[in-house]
Amino acid sequence: MRRPRDLLGALLGGIWVFAAEAAVAAAAIAASIVAAAIILLAF
Amino acid sequence: MLVRPSSDDLRTIAFSLGTIFHIAGVAGVVPLLWAAFGREWAPLSSFALMIGVFLIGGSLLQRHPPASKTLEWSHGMVVVAVTWITVPLIGSIPLAMSGHFGDLLDAYFDAMSGLTTTGLSLLQDLDHLAPSLNFWRHLLHFLGGQGIIIAALSLFAGGAGLTLYYGEARDEKILPSVTSTARFIWGVALVHLVFGVAALALTAWLGLGFTPGRSLFHGLMIFFAGFDTGGFAPQSTSLGYYHSALFEAVTAVLMVAGAMSFGLHFALWRAPGRRRRGEPARRSTLWSLETRSIVATFGITLVLTFIGLAALGIHDSVLGMARQGVFHVLSAHTGTGFATIGSAELATWGGLAFGGMAIAMALGGMASSTAGGVKALRVGLTVRTVRDQMREVLLPERALMSRSYRQGGRRRELTPKVSQAVMTVSLLYVALFLLGAGVGLAYGYPLEAALFESVSAGANVGLSVGLTDPSMPVLLQVVYLLQMWLGRLEFAAAFVLVGFLWAWWRGR
Numbered sequence: 001m002r003r004p005r006d007l008l009g010a011l012l013g014g015i016w017v018f019a020a021e022a023a024v025a026a027a028a029i030a031a032s033i034v035a036a037a038i039i040l041l042a043f
Numbered sequence: 044m045l046v047r048p049s050s051d052d053l054r055t056i057a058f059s060l061g062t063i064f065h066i067a068g069v070a071g072v073v074p075l076l077w078a079a080f081g082r083e084w085a086p087l088s089s090f091a092l093m094i095g096v097f098l099i100g101g102s103l104l105q106r107h108p109p110a111s112k113t114l115e116w117s118h119g120m121v122v123v124a125v126t127w128i129t130v131p132l133i134g135s136i137p138l139a140m141s142g143h144f145g146d147l148l149d150a151y152f153d154a155m156s157g158l159t160t161t162g163l164s165l166l167q168d169l170d171h172l173a174p175s176l177n178f179w180r181h182l183l184h185f186l187g188g189q190g191i192i193i194a195a196l197s198l199f200a201g202g203a204g205l206t207l208y209y210g211e212a213r214d215e216k217i218l219p220s221v222t223s224t225a226r227f228i229w230g231v232a233l234v235h236l237v238f239g240v241a242a243l244a245l246t247a248w249l250g251l252g253f254t255p256g257r258s259l260f261h262g263l264m265i266f267f268a269g270f271d272t273g274g275f276a277p278q279s280t281s282l283g284y285y286h287s288a289l290f291e292a293v294t295a296v297l298m299v300a301g302a303m304s305f306g307l308h309f310a311l312w313r314a315p316g317r318r319r320r321g322e323p324a325r326r327s328t329l330w331s332l333e334t335r336s337i338v339a340t341f342g343i344t345l346v347l348t349f350i351g352l353a354a355l356g357i358h359d360s361v362l363g364m365a366r367q368g369v370f371h372v373l374s375a376h377t378g379t380g381f382a383t384i385g386s387a388e389l390a391t392w393g394g395l396a397f398g399g400m401a402i403a404m405a406l407g408g409m410a411s412s413t414a415g416g417v418k419a420l421r422v423g424l425t426v427r428t429v430r431d432q433m434r435e436v437l438l439p440e441r442a443l444m445s446r447s448y449r450q451g452g453r454r455r456e457l458t459p460k461v462s463q464a465v466m467t468v469s470l471l472y473v474a475l476f477l478l479g480a481g482v483g484l485a486y487g488y489p490l491e492a493a494l495f496e497s498v499s500a501g502a503n504v505g506l507s508v509g510l511t512d513p514s515m516p517v518l519l520q521v522v523y524l525l526q527m528w529l530g531r532l533e534f535a536a537a538f539v540l541v542g543f544l545w546a547w548w549r550g551r
Contacts (some may be wrong), residue, residue: 014234016315017308018046018242018296025296025373028341029499032369043353 047550048543054109059122060129063181064101067130068094070186071179074137078175079480086175096133103149127528127536131155134183141176143167145513148520155524157183159531160413161379162274162505163523165513169279174260180275181267187531188271188301188413189232224305228318231308232270235300239266242293250289261285269297272414274505275379280416283383291370294381299330302408304333304420306451328452333409336423337376345372351396371506378414380505390492390508392472401495405476415503415530417472421465424448428462437526471534475501475526482522483510501526 071094078087091519114122135147135154143152149165156163157180166172166180244262247253265278270303278284282291300308310328358364367383372415374381382389382514392400407416431446438444446457488510496510500523511523529537 009334010230010234013315014238015233015313017234017311018238018300020311021300021303022296025292025299027290028299028373029365029369031342032349033245033347033361033365036365036368039346039349039353040358040361040364 045546045550048547051109051111054107055112055114055118056121056125058109058112059106059114060125061101061104061120063122064097064104064133065124067134067186068097068101070182071097071134073181074175074179075121077178077444078173078483081174083173083175086137086141086173089140090175090179090227092135092140093136096136100133105532111349117539119541120536121543123534124311124532124540127155127158127531130186131158131183134158134179134349137176138166141172143169143172148517151376152520152524153180154183155527156505157181157273157275158187159503159527160184160188160271160273160378160415161500161503161527161530162268163500163507163511163527164275164505165511165520167513168481169277177264177277180540181264181273184273184275185232185267188273189228207267219505227309228305231305231312234295235270236266239270239293239297240514242296243290246287246290246293247285251285251287265294267299268292269379269381270301272298272301272380272408272412272503274374276381280385281383282381283385288366291366291383293376295370295373297379298373298381302337302410302414304411305335306411307331307409310452318548321507331450331452332423332427332448333420333450336426337409337419340406340422341372341376341403342374344406345369346400347399347402348372348392348396349399351392351394351399354394355392355396357391371400372403375400375504375506376406377408378404378416378502380499382506386507386509389506393491397491397495400506401498404495404498404502404506405472407502416503417502419470420450421469422467424457424461425469428461428466431457468533472501472530475529479519479526482519486516486519496523497526501530503527503530 071090075087075090075094078090083219093365099154131154132151134157135150138144138153139147139150141150143166143276144153145165145167152163155161162184210379240259240262242262243265244255244258248255248258249262251258252333261277264275265282267273268275274281274283276282282294284290304312307329312331345368348371349364352358352364352368358367370381373379373391405416406422407418408414410418410420421431427448431444434444447454448457449455476498478495479500480490481492483493492508495506495508498504499506500511510519
């Protein structure tokens with residue numbers, strides 16, 4: 001019974017880690033849009 | 044007096060190298076099966092030859108086992124340095140036989156670029172390359188990024204593996220034993236493989252209208268190159284081939300994951316478990332000096348690039364500039380090297396846009412990740428050292444100063460020895476970048492282009508403004524090869540190899 005539980009753990013862990021990394025990338029993209037808007041306005 | 048290495052030293056090194064050759068040979072079976080499945084008979088025979096050379100070479104190296112299998116620190120360093128020269132040499136056999144390279148050196152350049160996760164390429168007519176050969180190029184990223192050494196670590200006894208681990212410039216032991224650390228690194232890679240390939244393939248299939256098979260192929264290739272911060276792509280137009288913001292966003296997630304240290308991966312992985320057990324979140328582990336350093340440098344280089352792009356007047360829409368700017372700065376800072384524009388267009392990014400990109404490439408990702416460059420931890424420690432020096436001048440003589448930093452969830456002391464080591468490696472990187480730029484200048488290339496390409500090679504990035512071309516001078520090609528090798532090994536293993544060879548020649 002340990003193997004299915006390990007697999008489920010890896011699956012849930014993978015979803016969590018991937019979601020966290022996606023959040024970092026999304027934050028970088030959102031910040032870049034704001035920065036691009038300010039800089040383009042300044043020019 | 045220099046002591047000549049004993050025959051047992053040589054046997055120890057040869058034995059370990061033999062194990063790595065065997066692992067590389069086994070890895071070569073995957074593209075061989077791919078070629079067999081795709082009925083690509085010419086690549087299949089070249090893969091068979093490569094596997095044969097790896098296996099026979101490995102067996103010959105292990106013919107005379109050493110008396111003791113204990114791998115000393117210097118042995119491990121030499122093994123790593125030689126591995127990064129010889130594995131691409133044998134791994135370039137299928138590429139050299141493909142007819143897509145001008146000569147053997149070009150094929151070796153590609154294999155070295157693949158294994159060091161650089162991404163610069165001299166391949167001609169990539170769009171008509173056999174899929175199995177394309178797969179092999181990308182698999183080289185995976186092997187180099189995750190480290191053949193790391194795979195070997197799982198097989199060696201704990202103590203023996205440690206020197207190989209450090210030799211490959213991964214100095215963060217996440218779990219108590221190196222073997223368990225290596226297994227964790229492989230576990231992270233496999234989980235990302237499943238999720239990354241699925242996300243990319245689904246985007247290509249549902250969003251771009253690719254067939255399921257083609258979606259899977261492209262997903263796998265881009266995953267290898269993105270997660271291992273490599274930069275090869277299955278098509279000559281790199282990520283520009285897909286013309287998709289969503290595909291670029293998924294790739295950006297993989298680039299971020301690839302540039303993260305395995306220590307941070309570990310902390311992230313353990314975070315839900317800690318929360319379940321009611322333990323406090325270890326914010327200091329996630330928000331360490333290294334994380335703060337990379338967030339700051341990413342922000343600065345992004346703003347510099349945006350100002351440069353705005354000044355050039357290339358974009359008139361916010362979203363257009365944000366999309367192109369953030370993707371390329373992320374690609375440069377993580378050491379990946381993907382581009383959505385051609386090298387000729389990238390070459391027009393002069394001024395601050397060029398400066399922002401070049402600085403991002405030089406600084407690189409986190410330590411103990413697949414990214415190259417100076418690395419965020421060294422950047423953070425360099426800034427901290429300079430700050431401490433200034434405080435020392437400004438504060439009264441009797442004032443007590445705390446010299447410490449937070450890393451890996453605990454407070455560490457910033458000793459003069461640590462500062463000196465950090466400064467030395469950082470300076471060596473600057474010298475490495477200047478070396479390639481100097482040779483490029485000597486051949487008559489413009490300063491900006493010569494510097495950009497040199498930083499790209501030395502920091503194992505792979506973005507190009509057109510200097511890396513089949514018609515490039517041979518000496519410049521050799522210098523870039525050297526830069527890729529030294530940049531990947533972060534100097535230490537290469538210096539130990541030189542010292543070892545010197546002792547062998549001049550020692551008694």
